[in-house]
Amino acid sequence: MVINLWRFRGLIVRNALHELRTRYAGSVGGYLWNVLVPLAQIIVFSTVFSVLMRQRLEERQIPGLASHLAFVVYLCSGLLPWNAFADTLARGVGSLVGHAGYLKKLPIPEQVFVTTDAAAGFFSALVAMGLFGVVAVLLGYGPYAEWLQALPALALFIAFALGLGLLLSCVNVFFRDVQPLMNVVLLLWFWLTPVVYLESIFDVSGLERLRWLLTLNPAYPFIRCFHISIFEHGIVPIGTWTACLLLALAANAAGYAALRRLRGEIRDAL
Amino acid sequence: MSTPKVQVERLTKRFRMYPRPAARLAEWLTLGAVTRHTLFTALDNVSFSMTSGEFFGIIGPNGSGKSTLLKILTRVMFPTSGSFRIDGRVTSLLELGTGFSPELSGRANIAKSARLLGFDEEFVRARQEQMIAFADIHAYIDQPIKFYSSGMLVRLAFAIFAHVEPDVFIIDEALSVGDVYFAQKCFQRIDQMRARGCTVLFVSHDLGAIRKYCDQALYLHHGQPRFLGDARAATDVYLEAMSPGGAARNLAPRDPAGSTGSSVAVGDPAGSADRHVVFRSRCAALRSELPARLADLFDENAIARVAAFTGGRIGTGAVEIVAVRVSGSDGAAREQFARDDRLTVDVLARVRDNVERATVSLQITNRLGVVVWGTNQHLLQRRTIRLRAGAWSHARFVVGPGLGVDEHTLDVGYGDAAGEGHVFDRLSAVARVQVMAEGAADFVGAARLPCECDVAAYEPRAAPLSTAAAAPNR
Numbered sequence: 196m197v198i199n200l201w202r203f204r205g206l207i208v209r210n211a212l213h214e215l216r217t218r219y220a221g222s223v224g225g226y227l228w229n230v231l232v233p234l235a236q237i238i239v240f241s242t243v244f245s246v247l248m249r250q251r252l253e254e255r256q257i258p259g260l261a262s263h264l265a266f267v268v269y270l271c272s273g274l275l276p277w278n279a280f281a282d283t284l285a286r287g288v289g290s291l292v293g294h295a296g297y298l299k300k301l302p303i304p305e306q307v308f309v310t311t312d313a314a315a316g317f318f319s320a321l322v323a324m325g326l327f328g329v330v331a332v333l334l335g336y337g338p339y340a341e342w343l344q345a346l347p348a349l350a351l352f353i354a355f356a357l358g359l360g361l362l363l364s365c366v367n368v369f370f371r372d373v374q375p376l377m378n379v380v381l382l383l384w385f386w387l388t389p390v391v392y393l394e395s396i397f398d399v400s401g402l403e404r405l406r407w408l409l410t411l412n413p414a415y416p417f418i419r420c421f422h423i424s425i426f427e428h429g430i431v432p433i434g435t436w437t438a439c440l441l442l443a444l445a446a447n448a449a450g451y452a453a454l455r456r457l458r459g460e461i462r463d464a465l
Numbered sequence: 466m467s468t469p470k471v472q473v474e475r476l477t478k479r480f481r482m483y484p485r486p487a488a489r490l491a492e493w494l495t496l497g498a499v500t501r502h503t504l505f506t507a508l509d510n511v512s513f514s515m516t517s518g519e520f521f522g523i524i525g526p527n528g529s530g531k532s533t534l535l536k537i538l539t540r541v542m543f544p545t546s547g548s549f550r551i552d553g554r555v556t557s558l559l560e561l562g563t564g565f566s567p568e569l570s571g572r573a574n575i576a577k578s579a580r581l582l583g584f585d586e587e588f589v590r591a592r593q594e595q596m597i598a599f600a601d602i603h604a605y606i607d608q609p610i611k612f613y614s615s616g617m618l619v620r621l622a623f624a625i626f627a628h629v630e631p632d633v634f635i636i637d638e639a640l641s642v643g644d645v646y647f648a649q650k651c652f653q654r655i656d657q658m659r660a661r662g663c664t665v666l667f668v669s670h671d672l673g674a675i676r677k678y679c680d681q682a683l684y685l686h687h688g689q690p691r692f693l694g695d696a697r698a699a700t701d702v703y704l705e706a707m708s709p710g711g712a713a714r715n716l717a718p719r720d721p722a723g724s725t726g727s728s729v730a731v732g733d734p735a736g737s738a739d740r741h742v743v744f745r746s747r748c749a750a751l752r753s754e755l756p757a758r759l760a761d762l763f764d765e766n767a768i769a770r771v772a773a774f775t776g777g778r779i780g781t782g783a784v785e786i787v788a789v790r791v792s793g794s795d796g797a798a799r800e801q802f803a804r805d806d807r808l809t810v811d812v813l814a815r816v817r818d819n820v821e822r823a824t825v826s827l828q829i830t831n832r833l834g835v836v837v838w839g840t841n842q843h844l845l846q847r848r849t850i851r852l853r854a855g856a857w858s859h860a861r862f863v864v865g866p867g868l869g870v871d872e873h874t875l876d877v878g879y880g881d882a883a884g885e886g887h888v889f890d891r892l893s894a895v896a897r898v899q900v901m902a903e904g905a906a907d908f909v910g911a912a913r914l915p916c917e918c919d920v921a922a923y924e925p926r927a928a929p930l931s932t933a934a935a936a937p938n939r
Contacts, residue, residue: 206580213566297564301581302540369489459543462536463480 203307211314233275233323237330240274241267264334271327272425273390273418276349279320280356280414281381286312287360288377291368295465305454305461309364313357320349337428344424344431351439352417358446365453368461388414413442469514470664471538471633476547478508478533478688507533509688510547515633515666515681518659522679522696523668524703530688531668535635538666553632556582558623567611571602571621574610578625592628599654600624620647627654634658637668649901652678672700673800673897704773705744748772751787755813759859763788763813766798770895777893783820784852784879784889788813791875791896800897803904808864812877814890816856822849823889824882825860829898832872837912838864841880849882867913870906873898 200207215229287309291298294308324345331337367373387408389396397406409415416438423431454461481502483489488501508530515521523531536542538549539557564581565574575596579589597606600620605613613621626634634655655665655678669675675682675696682699684692684706692702748768752760767790792798794807802808810827828839840862842849852858858879875898878891907913 202583203580205585206583209577209580297581298541299536300541301564303581303583369493370486459545460481462542 200304200306200310203303206303207307207311207314210311211318214311214315215319229319229322230326233278233319234326234330236278237267237271237275237323237327240270264336267334268331268336269393269422269426270391271331272345272421273388275323275327276320276345276352276421277385277388277390277414277418279316279323279349280352280417281385282319283313283316283353283356284360284363285377285381286316287356288363288367289374290360291364291461292371292374292465298462298465305365305458306361306451309357309361309450313353313360316356317349317353320353324349339428341424341428341430345421348417348420348424348431348439351420351443354443355413355417355439355446358443358448358450361450362446362453365450365457365461368457368464384412384414388412388418390418416442468516470517470519470552471515471549471666472551473514473538473549474512474547476508476511476534476537476549477506477545478530478537478542479545480505480507507688508537508544508685511683511685511688511690512547513681513683513690513693515664517662517664519681520655520659520665520667520679522675522682522699523666523685524670524672524675524682524699525685525691526707528687529685531685532637533688534685535637535666535668538633539635551633554630555633555635556626556629556631557635558626558637565610565618565622568609570608571597571600571606571610571613574621575625578622579629582629584629588629596621596624596628599628599650616647623647623651623654627651627658631658631663633664633666635666635668672704676700701744701769701773704769704775707773707775744772745769756857759813759857762811762859763790764798766790767811767813771892774892774895778891780878780880780888780890782890783818783881783887784814784816784823784858786812786814786877786879786890786892786895789875789877789892789895791898801899801901802868804868804870804900804902804906805866805904807866808862808868808898810862810864810875810877810896812860812862812879814858814860814879816852816854816858819854820852820881820889822882823852823858824849824880825858826876826878826880826891827862827864828876829864829868829873830876830894831869831911835911837868837873839876843882865913867908868898868900869909869911869913870900870902871911873900 290309290312291305297303297308298305328338328342363373363377389409394409397403397409416435419435420431420439423429423435482505483502491499491501511530511534513521523534525531533542535557537544538551539555564578566577569577572593575593576586576589579586597603600617600623602613602617602621605617610618610621636655655663659665665678667675667679679696681694682692682696683690684699684703686706691706692699745765748765751768751772752763752765755763767788771786771788788811790798790811790813791800792809792811793802794809796809812825812827824842826839826841829837831837850858874894875896876891876893877895879889880891881887881889908916
């Protein structure tokens with residue numbers, strides 16, 4: 196199955212880039228929108244949340260950086276990868292149904308389409324993260340060599356989304372309920388993950404009983420990687436890396452197992 | 466015979482049909498302990514093989530499993546049981562234009578299609594110019610294909626698929642889109658490909674094309690192979706089986722013991738060949754009843770055409786048409802005509818009841834369904850004819866030349882020229898006439914009209930210096 200992916204590598208990369216271009220097809224901005232949209236997101240989120248959440252950040256000050264700017268860094272370091280993850284997963288779930296026209300006519304392996312969506316997600320996240328790096332430097336934060344850890348972390352996070360996407364897209368072929376259900380799950384999942392709030396929220400009395408939610412949250416180790424490498428510019432512990440790697444592998448194993456099992460019927464049901 | 470290039474063995478495809486999505490969920494949740502689906506068998510034990518360079522046809526009515534078979538062979542679908550082996554690369558016109566993006570240029574779409582088919586860019590770049598030349602769209606190749614006409618799209622798609630050098634090439638109805646010239650060009654290209662050892666699998670409702678191009682054919686009915694063998698014989702068996710009240714039932718008696726539902730030649734080419742022989746011998750028997758002069762003219766094909774006719778047929782049956790023969794000016798029966806060729810239509814009928822004033826009619830309809838021309842003896846102001854029961858009637862129309870380049874169908878009929886105007890027997894689209902862009906023609910359009918044309922030039926304030934008169938048209 197992986198050999199099949201290699202054979203279609205040209206298709207995956209070109210179609211992912213094409214997807215980024217045609218996502219804003221017919222617009223004057225074209226590719227530029229892939230930059231402008233995350234940029235606007237960064238600006239809006241940072242202004243809104245830095246005003247709302249200023250007090251909470253007093254304790255986590257970055258030397259030489261105003262506290263509201265520290266929160267912008269914290270927020271973006273988690274939010275941009277999360278958006279890439281959620282976007283990849285949401286697209287991935289609908290991928291097989293969305294490409295029914297191709298699947299019914301061409302002998303292209305199913306996983307190629309989900310992988311193409313993941314590659315598009317990865318490219319657009321790279322752009323957004325790079326942009327964020329530039330903004331951070333302009334604001335007087337960094338650059339730090341530790342930021343580079345975000346690259347493998349992003350790759351693992353997207354790989355995790357790819358595996359889950361593959362699994363769910365196979366099921367979605369038979370039960371179209373999966374796609375709308377996934378949107379709800381993603382919303383809930385987002386608020387259960389410390390992205391817009393600090394994980395120190397669970398230190399507050401009354402909420403510590405909910406800390407188990409964090410340890411059970413499979414997205415947490417990935418978000419941790421980004422927070423450590425970008426916000427704390429520290430070294431991500433090997434344990435966290437291992438957790439991320441295992442999660443990504445497990446998700447893909449599950450995805451391929453589902454595909455292997457359902458393959459015979461997927462194109463019949465489309 | 467060399468080793469088969471395509472070997473299909475006992476291929477079966479069953480679809481699971483669920484009454485509603487929740488039924489499937491019930492099965493999943495109980496891990497299959499509950500069964501909520503019914504099985505639909507789209508292909509039942511199909512076996513055949515194709516050798517290198519062979520032109521193989523598949524025929525059958527809609528829903529007979531032709532598309533399912535093609536989807537399995539192109540690896541789009543997985544068979545439920547059975548296996549197949551294909552030596553080399555398969556390309557299918559089923560995929561015609563599937564990967565085209567309207568916003569991209571023709572050139573970019575060539576590259577994209579190649580990627581969808583799993584080729585690398587280099588492979589295509591080397592053949593790109595050939596493809597563009599074949600599709601004949603040089604001027605537009607860098608325009609987005611949303612500006613292309615549908616004919617141009619088909620040409621581009623065929624050009625791509627014909628130049629990626631497949632070992633097995635699958636063609637379906639898609640090819641019947643597009644114009645006749647291009648279809649001819651496609652078949653020329655296919656001949657070149659076959660010369661290099663490419664095997665062609667052709668699926669069509671156009672039995673004429675199957676007869677013309679295919680060596681062997683498989684006739685599928687409800688997913689079951691009904692006939693496998695000589696293409697002409699396969700089309701005969703198919704036509705005959707399709708004719709309502711035709712000989713199919715008589716020729717294919719169900720096993721009286723009732724062992725299985727389908728006793729007719731399933732996977733048994735010898736048995737279906739027998740049916741073909743029986744059908745042919747029926748036609749020969751009718752021919753032997755004819756007066757010698759008519760028997761010379763109406764061969765078994767002319768009789769088989771009507772015997773196996775499945776199209777529209779109305780009439781009281783007082784006169785029954787039994788044979789139709791279409792020939793060129795050289796007297797040979799044919800479907801393809803040059804533009805300057807004369808069309809001879811011979812109609813043979815058996816008279817069942819006495820008829821006082823019979824008239825015979827002919828009507829020509831083009832591919833768009835437009836009646837190009839039609840006439841009968843009444844309109845031609847010929848005498849109507851009196852027919853006695855038990856006699857034969859032979860009518861001959863000699864038409865043209867004057868049909869435009871197109872595919873035409875012929876309707877023939879016998880009717881009553883007396884007051885009520887009863888139709889005795891009328892067959893719609895009983896014959897096909899394809900006028901090719903060959904031979905001289907002094908007109909364009911659907912049909913030639915009588916025409917005279919004079920043209921003159923005049924000097925200002927002077928007498929005409931020259932007068933040219935074109936030759937009158939008739």
